[in-house]
Amino acid sequence: MPEHLRALVVILGLALCTFWMVRPLAPTLGMADQEFVHRRNMWFAITLVAFLSGSFWIYVAITGILVLARVKASKPDPNPVALCLFLVLAVPPFSAEIPFVGGIRYLFTINHIKLLSLTCLLPALLVLLQDKATPRFGRIASDYWVVGFFLLPSLLQFSADSFTNTLRGTFDRSIDILLPYFVVSRSIRSEEKLREVLGALVTASILLAPVAVFEAIQYWLLYSALPGALGIFWAMGSYLGRGTADSLRAVASTGHSIALGYTLSVGFFAYMALRRQGSGHAMRWLAVLCIFVGGIVMAKSRGPWVGAGAGLLVYALFGRTPMRDLLRLTGLGLAMGAVLLLTPFGDKVIDLLPFVGTVDSDNVDYRQRLLTIGWQVVLQSPFFGAHSYIFGQMLESLRQGQGIIDIVNSYLGIALSSGLVGLSLFVGSFASAIWVAIRNVTQRGNASTTLEQMTRGLLAATTCILVTIFTVSSITVIPFIYWCILGLLAGTQQLYPLRTARSLAASQSTATPAHRPI
Numbered sequence: 001m002p003e004h005l006r007a008l009v010v011i012l013g014l015a016l017c018t019f020w021m022v023r024p025l026a027p028t029l030g031m032a033d034q035e036f037v038h039r040r041n042m043w044f045a046i047t048l049v050a051f052l053s054g055s056f057w058i059y060v061a062i063t064g065i066l067v068l069a070r071v072k073a074s075k076p077d078p079n080p081v082a083l084c085l086f087l088v089l090a091v092p093p094f095s096a097e098i099p100f101v102g103g104i105r106y107l108f109t110i111n112h113i114k115l116l117s118l119t120c121l122l123p124a125l126l127v128l129l130q131d132k133a134t135p136r137f138g139r140i141a142s143d144y145w146v147v148g149f150f151l152l153p154s155l156l157q158f159s160a161d162s163f164t165n166t167l168r169g170t171f172d173r174s175i176d177i178l179l180p181y182f183v184v185s186r187s188i189r190s191e192e193k194l195r196e197v198l199g200a201l202v203t204a205s206i207l208l209a210p211v212a213v214f215e216a217i218q219y220w221l222l223y224s225a226l227p228g229a230l231g232i233f234w235a236m237g238s239y240l241g242r243g244t245a246d247s248l249r250a251v252a253s254t255g256h257s258i259a260l261g262y263t264l265s266v267g268f269f270a271y272m273a274l275r276r277q278g279s280g281h282a283m284r285w286l287a288v289l290c291i292f293v294g295g296i297v298m299a300k301s302r303g304p305w306v307g308a309g310a311g312l313l314v315y316a317l318f319g320r321t322p323m324r325d326l327l328r329l330t331g332l333g334l335a336m337g338a339v340l341l342l343t344p345f346g347d348k349v350i351d352l353l354p355f356v357g358t359v360d361s362d363n364v365d366y367r368q369r370l371l372t373i374g375w376q377v378v379l380q381s382p383f384f385g386a387h388s389y390i391f392g393q394m395l396e397s398l399r400q401g402q403g404i405i406d407i408v409n410s411y412l413g414i415a416l417s418s419g420l421v422g423l424s425l426f427v428g429s430f431a432s433a434i435w436v437a438i439r440n441v442t443q444r445g446n447a448s449t450t451l452e453q454m455t456r457g458l459l460a461a462t463t464c465i466l467v468t469i470f471t472v473s474s475i476t477v478i479p480f481i482y483w484c485i486l487g488l489l490a491g492t493q494q495l496y497p498l499r500t501a502r503s504l505a506a507s508q509s510t511a512t513p514a515h516r517p518i
Helices: 003-029 033-052 056-071 080-087 112-130 143-160 163-187 191-206 208-218 226-230 257-277 282-298 302-317 322-341 346-352 361-380 393-398 410-441 449-468 478-510
Strands: 096-099 106-110
Touching: 003 033, 003 191, 003 208, 003 226, 003 282, 033 056, 033 080, 033 191, 033 226, 056 080, 056 112, 080 112, 080 163, 080 191, 106 112, 106 163, 112 163, 143 163, 143 410, 163 191, 163 478, 191 208, 191 257, 191 282, 191 449, 191 478, 208 257, 208 282, 257 282, 257 302, 257 449, 257 478, 282 302, 302 322, 302 449, 361 393, 361 410, 410 449, 410 478, 449 478
Parallel strands: none
Antiparallel strands: 096 106
């Protein structure tokens, strides 16, 4: 039996067990049981098509038809954003160029993420544009920052590249940046919609965790043979070790171990945003927590570990009892560390820890050199960067054995290509949403406990993202997830003013004339 078919059997078995465990939690994840079943069946169908079609283009065609049929059905999916996030991690995002004629070599590249964006999010955008209740451009704080970050690279590319490449790059950025941000941010009309989207992200990411544990234990990347079976080449998804010779870093469907740790960490904070909303199934919720932690550990990626730590700190600080939550986290961390030191694996785990361990210290040295040399390159064109920065002589000393210069820092990559102006627009997109969310969540009484809990989880997830991408470039699923999380965090802005207005009206109706608010 071919390797990819043997891997399919394992993936389906792990997914069946995970769906069985998660299905009773569907109501507390914001999904009706019927919708959960429909989305689960879509996940299985897309996975089977990917592994059995034998052609990348057959997979693209059938998957596109299946998703469009679900979106445009007589009883369509009520939340296209939740459907998209539920399916986005089912297949690795390997890509191929759509060929064209007439002197144009190809139209654009297509992958699983872009396919879902075109067949799921784009129809949702058209519906939102026709709805008069949809918040218009500028009503949400981060709108101008995101659009500025989208437009600047197009203007810079137009001045240094051909018109065809500029047009293609602009189209790609509109699908990769604007479409997920605007559809997600405008779809959050109620706490129920927000909870459903977070629940879809939890379900999609938890499916990766058992795969990660299996890959690390069995030393077998389950998705590695799939590109060859589909007849395409994909540079990602390779075997990487860390520590001992028999230690494999899990990848699952994300293409890279850092992307896997990043995705599971974000999914973990989405879980934290919802976990207190369920009154039953305590053991299942605990099992979900353990599976998330196991998957994050098996990725053996220190950047997401640091990001998860920063996210936990933010999660504790914005609770209603921050000091107690901080003490609990500290005590839990010390207890886990003490237990770990008593096991035979204690020394191995300590060697893997960031800032403490000695394993793969050359990766840390490379990142330090990259930041030092890269900053010098940025200062040569500080405002708008250089379109051809990668060919500069200063970066040649960073070329690795594979013949590449790996810009493993998303902020530095943006500064090199778009300058400090582009970096400011990118950081401003997140900073503006974070500022509004902090202002809303700290005004106790202006929102329900449920909404505060979800906003708190999104703040932690955003912190985790912003810390993690300092150690990795925006590859595979990483940018799609952070634009969706930004859309969710920015979209919560629509929920707080409505609830504040209701609470103000209630207070005015019950207050005496001497104490009526001005």
